[in-house]
Structure formats: C-alpha cells, structure tokens
Amino acid sequence: MESTPQVKPAPKLFPLIVECLQGKHYSKRTEEAYIQWIKRYILFHSKRHPREMGAAEVEAFLNHLAIEKKISASTQNQAKSALFFLYDVVLEQALPALENVTKIKVQKQLPVVLSKQEVQAILSSLDGTAWLIVSLLYGSGLRVMECLRLRVADIDFARLEIFVRDTNGHKNRITLLPASLVEPLKMHLQNVQALHNQDLNKGFGKVWMPSELAKKYPDAGKDWQWQYVFPSSRLSVEQDSGLVYRHHADEKPIQRAVKKVVAQTGIKKMVTPNTLRDSFATHLLEGGQEIKTVQQLMGHADESTTRLYTKVVNTGGRGVASPLDVI
Known part of the structure; x- marks a missing residue:
C-alpha cells in the first residue's frame, strides 16, 4: 500500500x-x-x-x-x-500598478544650512566621540546612521576615503575622509579595538552580519575589520537567536548633544545632526566643486536633489548686492 x-x-x-x-x-x-x-x-x-x-x-x-x-x-x-x-x-504575487492611490504632494523645502562660523562654534563645543561623529557628518557628508554603521574596513586612511554602505546594499558610495580627522580617528579605533579584545576574552566580540555573509563565513562577525567604528557601550541579546552582539552606537545621544550645543551657542536655526551633512554639500558648492561631484559624494540618485543646495548658495538675494549697500 x-x-x-x-x-x-x-x-x-x-x-x-x-x-x-x-x-x-x-x-x-x-x-x-x-x-x-x-x-x-x-x-x-x-x-x-x-x-x-x-x-x-x-x-x-x-x-x-x-x-x-x-x-x-x-x-x-x-x-x-x-x-x-x-x-x-x-508571496510571489506581483501587484499591478496602483492607479487609485491618493498621492501626497511632496513639499520640497530648502535645506537648513549652517555658516562655516556656526559649524566651528558647534564643533568647538563638543568633545570625545560626539565631536568625532559630528566632525564626520560635516567633513564627509554622512547621514547620522551611515556614520554609526561604519565598519573598520570602511575607513581607508591611505586614500583618505570612506566606503559608505547603502542600507539595502544597492547604492554603495565612496566619500572623502578629512585629513584632519586621520589621527583622531586612529586614536579612537585603538580604544575600540581594546574594547573588542575584552569582548573576545569574555567569549563575545561578535557584530551583526548580513545573512548571506554570516552563513558563508560564520566567524566573520568576530573579525576586527567587521567591527563597528562607533560601537554601543553595552552588549545586546538578539531575541530570535539568543546570540550576544555589540551593535553600533545609538543616534539619540548625538541628536541630544547637537541640540544642546546649538542652544548654548545661540544659533537660531532648526539644526539636527543631518544639518551638518547639508552644510557639507552647500559649502562644497560654494567652494566651486562641480554639482556632479557633490552628487556622488552625497549619494543622491537624482541630480535635482543636489540642485536644492544651489538655491541656498550665495544667499541674500541670490548673491546680488542690494542697491542700498552700494550707494
């Protein structure tokens, strides 16, 4: 049967x-x-x-x-x-074009941009890891989470480059590493490596890895090159697997630190950590960099996004001198 x-x-x-x-x-x-x-x-x-x-x-x-x-x-x-x-x-059930969805009009607002003097005032009021992170936001044009997700292998000191991994892995890019941050970053990584060695000695030392890499190289998560440049101060337990990881630092302390120093310096603008990234793009354009170069450094898919910054370059009547100032 x-x-x-x-x-x-x-x-x-x-x-x-x-x-x-x-x-x-x-x-x-x-x-x-x-x-x-x-x-x-x-x-x-x-x-x-x-x-x-x-x-x-x-x-x-x-x-x-x-x-x-x-x-x-x-x-x-x-x-x-x-x-x-x-x-x-x-589900492998492809949806057709959704023709009856109410589309929300995108409100394109001009980015808030700091002057170079305001950037300097913010940086001079920070220290330690917060200073280094905010310096990278302005000096490399990184988003906050891009900065916090950096791995040791992403920093190329010799070429003064930073490899920025797109969150979906499809639009990776390379941006610049300011020469003035090389030594502070190397000193920071010495402390991070000491922390990593302590974790290894305790039987930990693993970071989250993309699933395919984790399957192919099960122990890669413990390698120094894959460690986060800005690790969390505490270990975390993954709910699903029970594995212990040291994730990257959280963005909230950086947000609070920037908000605090902006208030202290008396800057009357709506400033967030990503305002430093917007200022990076604007100051490059003011300095004569081609828009294509800035687009690549910022990781913009469309040049029109980068062109928004040209609208805040040479502000004050778009760089035109008022007749009151020339009489």
Whole structure:
C-alpha cells in the first residue's frame, strides 16, 4: 500500500518575511519598518491573510494613511514599498500598478544650512566621540546612521576615503575622509579595538552580519575589520537567536548633544545632526566643486536633489548686492 505523500505546511508569514528581507540584505531598521507596515496593513483589514487580498486592499490602506492619518509622502512611499515587497518578493504575487492611490504632494523645502562660523562654534563645543561623529557628518557628508554603521574596513586612511554602505546594499558610495580627522580617528579605533579584545576574552566580540555573509563565513562577525567604528557601550541579546552582539552606537545621544550645543551657542536655526551633512554639500558648492561631484559624494540618485543646495548658495538675494549697500 502506497503511503500518502505528506504535504509540507506553508511557512508562517512573518518568519518568511524576515528571511526574505535578510536574503536581500535589507538593514535591520528597514526590516523592522517593513514588518510594522505589514502588520498595520493586516490589522486594518481585520487580520485577513495577505494572500486573500490584493491591489484593492493595498490601495484602501494607502489611501487611509494619506487621507485619515495625513502622513508625509516619504512615509507613504515606505508603506507602499513594504507592501510591494510583501506581494512581489515574499508571496510571489506581483501587484499591478496602483492607479487609485491618493498621492501626497511632496513639499520640497530648502535645506537648513549652517555658516562655516556656526559649524566651528558647534564643533568647538563638543568633545570625545560626539565631536568625532559630528566632525564626520560635516567633513564627509554622512547621514547620522551611515556614520554609526561604519565598519573598520570602511575607513581607508591611505586614500583618505570612506566606503559608505547603502542600507539595502544597492547604492554603495565612496566619500572623502578629512585629513584632519586621520589621527583622531586612529586614536579612537585603538580604544575600540581594546574594547573588542575584552569582548573576545569574555567569549563575545561578535557584530551583526548580513545573512548571506554570516552563513558563508560564520566567524566573520568576530573579525576586527567587521567591527563597528562607533560601537554601543553595552552588549545586546538578539531575541530570535539568543546570540550576544555589540551593535553600533545609538543616534539619540548625538541628536541630544547637537541640540544642546546649538542652544548654548545661540544659533537660531532648526539644526539636527543631518544639518551638518547639508552644510557639507552647500559649502562644497560654494567652494566651486562641480554639482556632479557633490552628487556622488552625497549619494543622491537624482541630480535635482543636489540642485536644492544651489538655491541656498550665495544667499541674500541670490548673491546680488542690494542697491542700498552700494550707494
């Protein structure tokens, strides 16, 4: 008598989503954001399984976010990307073009830019690791999380370059390393390496690695070259695996430090850590750098994004002298 072939049960949805995200090298932060959007989508439709739904339900959810929740265009795009990933990659049920989604108008605002004197005032009020991080934001045009996610191998002291890993691994770029930061950064890394050696001696010393690399090189997470340039002050336990890691530092202390020194220096602008990055681009353009070069250093996909900075170059009537000042 032939035995009845056993049907392999379908994998549970959320472990499958995580597996697909990690397989595509999405960052931990993107992974968490996508999972939250997918959960909200399912709850919005009374916990129906996504396989039972399609374009109409996705459009209804995105319109709800736009009209009822009044989210921004970038937030709507993130929710949309999460749902396209769910259907196209995870469920392999490609969605058609969503033609009935209320599109939120993108409000293109001019970036807030600091003067060189204001940058100097901020940097002179910081010290230690906060000074080094903020110096890299301005000196290399890094986003806060790009800076905090830097690995030791990403710093090329000889070529004065920094390799910036895109969160999704598709748009990596190279930016400059200021010569004035070489020695401070080397001294900082000596302390980081001492901390790493302490972790190794205690049986730890591992950092998070992209899933495919982790499978291919199981011990690579303990290698010095893969350690974070700015590690967290404490170890963390991953909930799913129970493994102990030392992740990169959190961005909140940097945000607080910048906010504090801006208040102390009396700068009357809405300044965040990323304002230093905007100032990097603007000051390069003011110094005569070609817009294509700045675009590459900033990692902008479209030149129009970089051109926003040209609108704040030579401010004060776009560089035109007032007739009052020349009489």
